[in-house]
Amino acid sequence: MSYTLGGGLGILAREFGYAADHVRSLDLVTADGELRHVTPESDLYWALLGGGHSLGVVTELEIGLVPVRTLYGGSLAFDGGQVDPAAVLGAYAEWTWTLPDALTSSFAAVPYPDIPAMPPQLRGRYVISVRVACTGDDGERLVEPLRRIGPVSADSLREMPYAESHTIHSDPDFPHAYYGDSAVLSELDTEKVAQLLARTGPDAGAMVVVQINHLGGALAAPAANAVPYRDGKFLVRLLTMADRERAREILDPAFALLATKTLGRSLNFAFGAGDRTEGLYDDETRKRLAGVKGRYDPANLFRRLTS
Numbered sequence: 001m002s003y004t005l006g007g008g009l010g011i012l013a014r015e016f017g018y019a020a021d022h023v024r025s026l027d028l029v030t031a032d033g034e035l036r037h038v039t040p041e042s043d044l045y046w047a048l049l050g051g052g053h054s055l056g057v058v059t060e061l062e063i064g065l066v067p068v069r070t071l072y073g074g075s076l077a078f079d080g081g082q083v084d085p086a087a088v089l090g091a092y093a094e095w096t097w098t099l100p101d102a103l104t105s106s107f108a109a110v111p112y113p114d115i116p117a118m119p120p121q122l123r124g125r126y127v128i129s130v131r132v133a134c135t136g137d138d139g140e141r142l143v144e145p146l147r148r149i150g151p152v153s154a155d156s157l158r159e160m161p162y163a164e165s166h167t168i169h170s171d172p173d174f175p176h177a178y179y180g181d182s183a184v185l186s187e188l189d190t191e192k193v194a195q196l197l198a199r200t201g202p203d204a205g206a207m208v209v210v211q212i213n214h215l216g217g218a219l220a221a222p223a224a225n226a227v228p229y230r231d232g233k234f235l236v237r238l239l240t241m242a243d244r245e246r247a248r249e250i251l252d253p254a255f256a257l258l259a260t261k262t263l264g265r266s267l268n269f270a271f272g273a274g275d276r277t278e279g280l281y282d283d284e285t286r287k288r289l290a291g292v293k294g295r296y297d298p299a300n301l302f303r304r305l306t307s
């Protein structure tokens with residue numbers, strides 16, 4: 001539910017836009033105890049989709065589906081001990097310029113700790129990967145330049161039924177604690193991101209996961225909702241299992257490197273940031289959200305996000 005209320009960046013996002021863009025109506029209980037059914041004519045509809053974590057309790061969504069039975073996708077991994085992570089990043093960034101909207105991808109750099117709990121193939125390794133999802137028949141050809149970046153350590157790219165698409169990112173299916181934040185960028189300055197990778201790699205002193213999502217395509221299309229920064233070209237996400245204080249010591253200077261190209265932060269990727277709200281919306285969206293919040297929850301019964 002809150003995935004969609006926060007925008008919802010899916011694996012085929014460049015082709016189909018945000019999950020929020022497909023919502024037809026919502027039911028919610030507002031601060032006055034009213035159960036309301038809201039549709040695109042309502043200011044609440046606009047505000048809930050993108051700003052929806054603080055306006056009431058959403059009990060139902062009606063959402064349009066898109067017909068995707070199969071896709072081409074998976075992950076191509078490189079050993080960060082053998083290839084230069086910054087070189088993979090540079091090649092990845094250049095590759096994204098050539099892509100149709102049917103292909104959505106992301107870059108990841110994960111320094112797995114050298115501890116017995118890790119599977120042997122990951123233990124102590126710095127894994128750099130590109131994750132891909134593509135509809136249509138062109139996927140195999142489109143990923144060809146990635147295979148030339150360097151020796152590939154793992155390759156799961158294949159045609160697959162949509163039902164297997166969760167294997168592309170292999171996100172953990174169990175809860176665990178971490179801090180994280182994000183920056184939506186107007187452009188990817190690969191030199192600055194290379195500096196960021198140098199700070200967050202195996203020598204960072206804490207495990208930091210870097211993920212960079214390629215935006216654009218349908219994500220840039222205007223929509224009648226409060227999901228901001230449609231002109232963002234990339235989203236940089238950093239996660240760490242370090243404690244809160246250490247997390248800020250690592251994340252703040254890393255994000256500072258990207259400051260000149262940063263449009264703002266992404267609500268869905270602010271993990272453990274407490275009530276820190278700056279940068280979640282551009283000024284115009286924030287003011288309009290604050291107006292809706294003032295009308296429907298003037299006493300701020302739900303968590304304050306928009307003022």
Ligand SMILES: Cc1cc2nc3c(=O)[nH]c(=O)nc-3n(C[C@H](O)[C@H](O)[C@H](O)COP(=O)(O)OP(=O)(O)OC[C@H]3O[C@@H](n4cnc5c(N)ncnc54)[C@H](O)[C@@H]3O)c2cc1C
Pocket residue numbers: 001002003004005006007008009010052053054056057058059171172268269303
């Ligand atoms: C492993 C992992 C992978 C992820 N991948 C993606 C991704 O690919 N794309 C993406 O966009 N996001 C992704 N996310 C982020 C995810 O969408 C957000 O963290 C989302 O807010 C999680 O919702 P939750 O209900 O589980 O969290 P919660 O912490 O329970 O809720 C988040 C916020 O939503 C509010 N909320 C919860 N339920 C309701 C409701 N019914 N009505 C109104 N407000 C409500 C809560 O009060 C809270 O403020 C990922 C998160 C994780 C942990």
